[in-house]
Structure formats: structure tokens, C-alpha cells
Amino acid sequence: MDLTGKVVIVTGSGQGLGLAYAAELARRGAAVVVNDIDEQVAASAVKTIVAGGGKAVAEVVPVGTREAAESLVARAVSEFGRLDVLVNNAGILRDTTLWKMTDEDFDAVITTHLRGTFTCTRAAAIRMREQGDGGRIICVGSPTGQVGNFGQTNYAAAKAGIVGMVRTWAMELARAGIQVNAIVPVAATAMTETVPFLKKYVDALRAGEQLPRFARQQLGFGSPEDVAGLVAFLASDAAAGISGQAIGIGGDRLALWTHPAEAVVEFADGTGWSAEAIAEVWPQKFASHHQTVGQQLPEEAK
Numbered sequence: 001m002d003l004t005g006k007v008v009i010v011t012g013s014g015q016g017l018g019l020a021y022a023a024e025l026a027r028r029g030a031a032v033v034v035n036d037i038d039e040q041v042a043a044s045a046v047k048t049i050v051a052g053g054g055k056a057v058a059e060v061v062p063v064g065t066r067e068a069a070e071s072l073v074a075r076a077v078s079e080f081g082r083l084d085v086l087v088n089n090a091g092i093l094r095d096t097t098l099w100k101m102t103d104e105d106f107d108a109v110i111t112t113h114l115r116g117t118f119t120c121t122r123a124a125a126i127r128m129r130e131q132g133d134g135g136r137i138i139c140v141g142s143p144t145g146q147v148g149n150f151g152q153t154n155y156a157a158a159k160a161g162i163v164g165m166v167r168t169w170a171m172e173l174a175r176a177g178i179q180v181n182a183i184v185p186v187a188a189t190a191m192t193e194t195v196p197f198l199k200k201y202v203d204a205l206r207a208g209e210q211l212p213r214f215a216r217q218q219l220g221f222g223s224p225e226d227v228a229g230l231v232a233f234l235a236s237d238a239a240a241g242i243s244g245q246a247i248g249i250g251g252d253r254l255a256l257w258t259h260p261a262e263a264v265v266e267f268a269d270g271t272g273w274s275a276e277a278i279a280e281v282w283p284q285k286f287a288s289h290h291q292t293v294g295q296q297l298p299e300e301a302k
Contacts, residue, residue, distance in 0.1 A: 026054025134177030
């Protein structure tokens with residue numbers, strides 16, 4: 001897992017999961033471009049990484065625009081000579097129910113998560129293709145993007161879209177030797193500390209306590225550092241040949257998400273499907289296969 005000589009950009013890496021990713025990649029030898037919208041937060045992250053023996057610089061810019069993406073790639077190249085890995089982590093929340101969500105709430109989340117992932121990946125892919133020796137792009141999804149979550153229309157749309165883009169990019173960039181994957185992390189961060197059933201576990205981690213087996217395995221919940229190993233693995237030579245996947249991680253839980261697939265199929269006999277024919281066949285053939293929405297939590301967590 002030696003990443004010596006690799007150059008990495010981690011967006012949204014001033015704190016939380018992003019900082020855990022950046023610190024782990026630097027610990028394994030990579031030179032890291034830290035990104036945040038707060039100059040002091042970014043500087044503190046760089047200081048932490050350097051104090052641990054790593055190499056890092058900060059690029060303070062809000063992801064979302066083409067200009068921001070290009071500035072991140074340019075900084076990596078100017079400071080370290082190349083770009084090998086991009087981790088698209090930057091994100092924000094504007095949670096509220098559909099009927100209360102404003103255009104601004106929706107657009108802010110889509111711009112940071114979805115457009116930011118697109119613009120940064122485009123800029124990174126252009127540079128990696130020019131270099132001619134492959135690369136790794138790691139995008140961050142969410143269980144909300146996989147199954148939905150109450151009050152997160154904007155976030156669900158962005159995270160589902162990211163995984164869809166990852167599958168497309170894995171095909172488009174394969175010839176250039178660029179692997180593209182999504183991770184689906186669950187950890188104690190600012191984005192999960194407001195979830196009621198997770199609060200006691202977040203509080204326990206803050207108090208330096210060991211989480212119970214139920215939290216770490218059944219809920220797949222732990223610290224940001226529990227997630228960072230997957231990012232390091234996907235950035236390394238050990239992950240050669242892995243592309244287009246959505247991989248979940250949190251606590252002690254590691255999981256490979258399936259791609260969407262047809263759950264049941266029925267055929268008409270050359271006549272197509274009328275509304276009446278669908279109404280007749282649905283109860284017998286389809287009703288028992290209805291898909292769940294939202295995370296299906298163990299009773300203990302409800």
C-alpha cells in the first residue's frame with residue numbers, strides 16, 4: 001500500500017472524513033492537495049499532515065465551477081509535478097422536506113456534490129489522460145443516494161447521480177487506465193451527528209469510548225479513520241482492475257453494493273401492456289417484489 005510518489009487531491013478535506021482520507025494517503029507516502037472553503041481550516045489540516053511526516057499544501061476554493069476544478073489540478077501539478085488520484089469528497093447539507101425545500105437549498109447541494117464531482121473529475125481526467133499512465137478517481141456516495149432518506153431530496157439526487165456518473169466514467173476512462181469507483185461511507189461527522197439514533201454513538205466516540213459491536217457491525221458506524229483504509233486501498237496498486245464499483249464502509253462493515261437490476265419481469269403476448277392488463281397481473285406477479293425505501297435498520301436502532 002505504499003503511495004510514495006503519488007500526488008492526490010482530496011476535496012473538502014479540511015476536517016471530518018476528508019481530513020481522514022488526506023491524512024491516511026499522506027501517511028502512506030502520497031503528496032496531498034488539501035481543499036476547503038475556509039483558509040484557517042485548510043491550513044490547520046496541512047499542519048496536521050505535515051506534523052505527521054506527510055507532504056501537503058492547501059488550495060482554498062469552493063468546488064462546483066470549472067475554474068475551481070482547474071485550480072485544484074493546476075496546484076497539484078505546480079507543487080508536485082503531476083496528478084495520480086482524485087478523491088471527490090466535498091459536500092454540504094441543506095436538509096428539509098420537499099414542500100419546504102427552496103430552490104437555493106436544492107441548487108447549493110447539487111452544485112457542491114454533483115457538479116463539483118463532475119467538474120473536478122473532468123479536470124483530473126484531462127490531466128491524467130495527458131500524462132498517459134492511468135490514475136484513480138474515487139467519488140463519495142451515500143446510503144441516501146442508494147435507498148433514499150426522509151428530508152434529503154437534494155442530497156439523495158446528488159449522491160445517486162454521483163454513482164451513476166461513476167459507472168459511466170469507468171467505461172469512458174478504461175482505455176486510459178483510469179479507474180473510477182464510488183465509496184459509500186458511514187461515520188461520525190457533522191453530517192451524521194444530527195441523526196437521532198446515531199447521537200449516542202457520536203457522543204461515545206467524542207468521549208473516547210469504544211463503540212459496541214452492534215454499532216460497528218450491524219449499523220456499520222464508526223469514526224472517519226475507519227473509512228480511510230478503503231480510500232488508500234482504491235488509490236493503491238492492490239486495487240488494480242477494480243472500477244465502476246460502489247463500495248460501502250463504516251465501522252467494521254465492508255460491503256459491495258449491487259447495481260440496480262430488474263427484480264421481476266413478465267411479458268405480454270405480442271400485444272403490449274394495457275392499463276387493465278397491468279392491473280390484473282400486478283397483484284400476482286409484482287406486488288411481492290416491491291422494493292423498500294430508506295435504510296432498513298435493525299429494531300435496536302429504531
